[in-house]
Amino acid sequence: MTGRVALAAAALLLAAFLISPDSFAPLLEPLTRRGAPAIYTQTSLWSLTVSHLALVAGAVAASAVIAVGLGVLVTRDSGRDFLPLARMVTAVGQTLPPVAVLALAVPVLGFGDWPTLLALFLYGLLPIFENTLAGLTTLPPQVVEAARGMGMTPAQRLWRVELPLALPVILSGVRLSAVIALSTAAIGSTVAAHTLGEVIIAGLLSSNTAFVVQGGAVIATLALLIDAGFRAAEAAARSRAGG
Amino acid sequence: MKAAPRISRQGALFALIGLAGLALPLVQLRPNRIVPGEPLSLPAALGWPGWALALLLAAALLALLPARLPARAGLALAWPGALLSVLALGWAGAALIAPDAPLARVSPAAGFWLLLLAFALAAADALARLAPPLAWRWGLLLGTVLAGAAILSSGVLGDISVMREYQSRHDVFWREAGRHLLLAFGSLGLALALGLPLGVLVHQAPRLRGAVLGALNAVQTVPSLAMFGIMIPLFGWIAANVPGAAAAGVAGIGAFPALVALFLYSLLPVVSNMAVGLASVPQPVAEAAAGLGMTRAQRLWRVELPLALPVVLAAVRIVLVQNIGLTVIAGLIGGGGFGAFVFQGLNQTAMDLVLLGALPTIALALVAGVALGLLTAQAGPAPLERTAPA
Numbered sequence: 252m253t254g255r256v257a258l259a260a261a262a263l264l265l266a267a268f269l270i271s272p273d274s275f276a277p278l279l280e281p282l283t284r285r286g287a288p289a290i291y292t293q294t295s296l297w298s299l300t301v302s303h304l305a306l307v308a309g310a311v312a313a314s315a316v317i318a319v320g321l322g323v324l325v326t327r328d329s330g331r332d333f334l335p336l337a338r339m340v341t342a343v344g345q346t347l348p349p350v351a352v353l354a355l356a357v358p359v360l361g362f363g364d365w366p367t368l369l370a371l372f373l374y375g376l377l378p379i380f381e382n383t384l385a386g387l388t389t390l391p392p393q394v395v396e397a398a399r400g401m402g403m404t405p406a407q408r409l410w411r412v413e414l415p416l417a418l419p420v421i422l423s424g425v426r427l428s429a430v431i432a433l434s435t436a437a438i439g440s441t442v443a444a445h446t447l448g449e450v451i452i453a454g455l456l457s458s459n460t461a462f463v464v465q466g467g468a469v470i471a472t473l474a475l476l477i478d479a480g481f482r483a484a485e486a487a488a489r490s491r492a493g494g
Numbered sequence: 495m496k497a498a499p500r501i502s503r504q505g506a507l508f509a510l511i512g513l514a515g516l517a518l519p520l521v522q523l524r525p526n527r528i529v530p531g532e533p534l535s536l537p538a539a540l541g542w543p544g545w546a547l548a549l550l551l552a553a554a555l556l557a558l559l560p561a562r563l564p565a566r567a568g569l570a571l572a573w574p575g576a577l578l579s580v581l582a583l584g585w586a587g588a589a590l591i592a593p594d595a596p597l598a599r600v601s602p603a604a605g606f607w608l609l610l611l612a613f614a615l616a617a618a619d620a621l622a623r624l625a626p627p628l629a630w631r632w633g634l635l636l637g638t639v640l641a642g643a644a645i646l647s648s649g650v651l652g653d654i655s656v657m658r659e660y661q662s663r664h665d666v667f668w669r670e671a672g673r674h675l676l677l678a679f680g681s682l683g684l685a686l687a688l689g690l691p692l693g694v695l696v697h698q699a700p701r702l703r704g705a706v707l708g709a710l711n712a713v714q715t716v717p718s719l720a721m722f723g724i725m726i727p728l729f730g731w732i733a734a735n736v737p738g739a740a741a742a743g744v745a746g747i748g749a750f751p752a753l754v755a756l757f758l759y760s761l762l763p764v765v766s767n768m769a770v771g772l773a774s775v776p777q778p779v780a781e782a783a784a785g786l787g788m789t790r791a792q793r794l795w796r797v798e799l800p801l802a803l804p805v806v807l808a809a810v811r812i813v814l815v816q817n818i819g820l821t822v823i824a825g826l827i828g829g830g831g832f833g834a835f836v837f838q839g840l841n842q843t844a845m846d847l848v849l850l851g852a853l854p855t856i857a858l859a860l861v862a863g864v865a866l867g868l869l870t871a872q873a874g875p876a877p878l879e880r881t882a883p884a
Contacts (some may be wrong), residue, residue: 282727331804333504335622336615343618344864348819351852354836356847434717441842451719455827460727467720474715 258479265472268303269297272465282461289461291450302364303446306439307432310368314375315425321376322383322421323409338384345377349435357442367439367446374435375428382424386417419489426481433474437466508616512555512575515608516548526597527655527844533603539586547582551575551609558616568620576613579606580630580645587653599835601655601846628872635864642857655846656853659835666797667835671854673749674831677824678817678858681753685760685813690806692761694794703769710762718820721758722827725751752829756820760813767809771802804873811866818859822851 268275272290279289290296324330325337352374356366390413398412414421440448447466454462522540524531536551537544554575558568587600626634651657660667696703716724730746732739744750775798783797825833832851839847 336504336619339618339622340615341862342867343863346815347856348822348835348858348859349818350822350833351855351859354822354840354848354852357840357848361842430715434719437717437719438823440719441837448717448719451717451723452826455723455726458727460724463720463723463727467724469715470717470720471712471715474717475712478715 254479258476259471262476265469265476268465268469269300272296273401275465279461279465282464283459287457287459287461291453291462291465293453294445294449296447296465296469297448298451299445299447300473302469303436303448304435304473306364306368306436306444306446307371307429310371311375311429311432313372314428315379318376318379318424319383319421322380322387323414326384326387327405334384337380341377341381341384345381347374349374349431350438353435353438353442362443364439364444366442367436367444370439371432371435375432378427378431379421379424382420382427383417386420387413390416415488417494418492419485422481422485422488426478426485429477429481430474433470433477437470495645498562501559504619505558505560505563505616505689508558508612508619509555511608511615512612513552515605515610515612516552516555518605518608519603520605521583521590521602522599522601523549523590523605524599524601524655525595527599527658527846528842531601534586534590535605536582536586540582540589544582544586546860547578547585551578551582554578554591555612565620565624568616569624572613572617572620573601576610576617577641577645579613581650582606583654584645584650584652587651599655599658599846600653601849605709624698628868631868635861637867654847659844659846659850669848670830670832670834672853673829674818674821674833675829676860677749677752677756677821677829678814681756681760681817682810682813684753685764686810689761689764690768693765694772696765697769697772707762707769707772710765713758713763718755718759718823719826721755722752722823725755726827729754749824749829750828750832752821752824756817756824759820763809763816764806765813767805767812768802771805772798774805775801804870805844807870807873811863811870813858814866815863818855818862822855825851846850 276289281288321337325333349370353366353370356369356373360369394412394416395408399407403411436437436444436446437448437451440446442451447470450466450469451463454460454464454466507532516536518535519533519538520536521534522531523534523539535544536548540547554571556626557571565569576849583602583606590600591598598822621631621634645651646657652661696706727746728746729751733744733746734740736744779801780793783793788796821829822833822836824831825835825837832855835847835851836855837851839845839849839851
């Protein structure tokens with residue numbers, strides 16, 4: 252309960268800050284030096300937040316569709332040959348640092364939003380795929396057998412039994428991807444993506460701690476809210492799946 | 495009865511990727527390090543020896559096709575295939591760089607990366623099917639690392655752009671490499687020194703659990719860019735205002751802020767896995783130890799900690815791999831490490847320099863991940879526990 256109240260308070264505070272950043276200026280002023288501005292005004296914080304979230308949402312949605320699709324493919328009878336390979340590629344892929352993936356996307360796509368989107372998409376695939384595999388390969392065999400016994404077609408079993416049962420685990424993979432993407436997107440500003448990282452980098456370049464703090468605080472609050480939102484969705488999916 | 499397929503579908507995938515790689519340009523030839531260049535395929539770069547090499551590689555790729563191919567044979571094809579692709583890259587570099595154009599650059603293009611990917615996937619598939627014993631896997635890891643080191647030090651790749659960047663700054667490279675390792679391992683060491691006792695404490699005093707893990711979880715949500723950024727003014731202030739702090743090595747610039755940022759990110763996996771590991775010790779075992787008359791300290795040291803070891807090692811793997819990646823961001827705040835090359839390269843739009851920072855980071859993370867994975871497997875089965883800030 253206290254957790255929910257704290258989250259609601261954080262959400263309200265974030266909304267207030269984004270709608271009227273200037274009213275928070277006195278709070279951030281002690282962090283500035285030599286009369287530097289306390290609030291980043293180069294681009295509106297609101298629009299940076301929106302484009303930051305849009306990048307993350309676009310990338311994670313694309314990763315979710317592809318990763319769940321691939322997860323379903325390699326757990327069907329026809330795709331099982333690929334299962335050991337898929338597991339190994341996922342395990343190895345997750346050791347690749349997101350920053351390095353981002354840096355390698357630049358030669359391919361140039362500067363701007365696109366390399367960030369590509370890196371977030373690629374890196375986001377792995378946790379979702381891994382969790383889809385975990386969800387689909389650890390279903391209770393009795394349930395799958397029962398669905399088969401009821402005369403369901405493979406497609407019906409997938410949509411009505413397997414995916415709903417695996418959904419909580421899949422969602423927790425999506426949550427992990429989203430939280431990682433939120434933080435990696437900030438680094439995307441080093442390659443000229445329009446994200447809240449821009450505020451932090453401006454702060455680093457001009458030694459303005461107030462900028463670093465406000466950019467960081469907005470991203471961290473977004474991460475907490477998104478994390479909590481997905482956890483709630485996981486709990487709902489879990490209770491719907493009857494477990 | 496359905497006839498068994500004669501072509502393995504994985505093999506078809508690998509061959510497809512590899513053949514696409516052969517069809518695409520292997521290298522890019524550029525007049526200097528900044529301007530875009532001219533893409534060249536393997537035969538275009540090497541003439542008739544290039545054709546021979548391309549045919550050899552194509553044959554190796556097609557040999558991956560049969561469905562009944564034993565995993566060992568797959569490995570025996572993939573390994574030399576990858577090696578040959580790297581050698582082809584080096585030879586193409588040597589053939590294309592004219593002695594009178596010292597500024598010219600040859601860099602690997604899409605075709606090379608696809609070839610390497612095809613053989614790496616084939617090797618991974620063979621390994622996954624072979625599931626070799628641990629000693630074999632250690633041997634393969636060591637062999638791969640040694641082969642990589644041999645190729646790099648032999649000078650075969652000397653005309654490739656990334657190696658050119660290396661040659662022009664090899665002193666700095668090794669200094670940054672040392673810094674990178676120091677940051678990644680140093681923060682891990684600090685996190686273990688403080689996090690393991692904290693994990694034991696959290697396990698023995700469950701009332702603290704929520705507060706400690708909650709706080710550490712909150713630390714993980716701070717975006718890495720902001721975390722590194724905050725440390726500079728914070729420690730600058732401490733060094734300037736707390737007596738004795740500066741003398742103790744606290745500083746707002748250099749590696750210190752980066753070390754602390756990495757340390758903070760490392761705490762959660764260490765503390766939570768230590769607590770989870772201790773909690774997973776079966777009740778009968780703990781009771782039997784108590785029944786033997788062991789004191790609480792003896793039980794902890796002789797029974798519970800050894801049993802929790804695999805879970806703790808899993809945390810060490812997570813932290814090390816994560817820190818090797820996150821250390822790149824230290825380069826942005828003057829903390830050094832391979833990130834210095836990455837961000838310098840991005841600023842100058844010199845992609846060879848970006849690669850000089852990114853490729854060693856990736857190699858380091860892969861080797862650390864595989865090695866610690868093997869160590870963990872050696873220590874016994876471990877439950878999964880993952881956390882990952884970016």
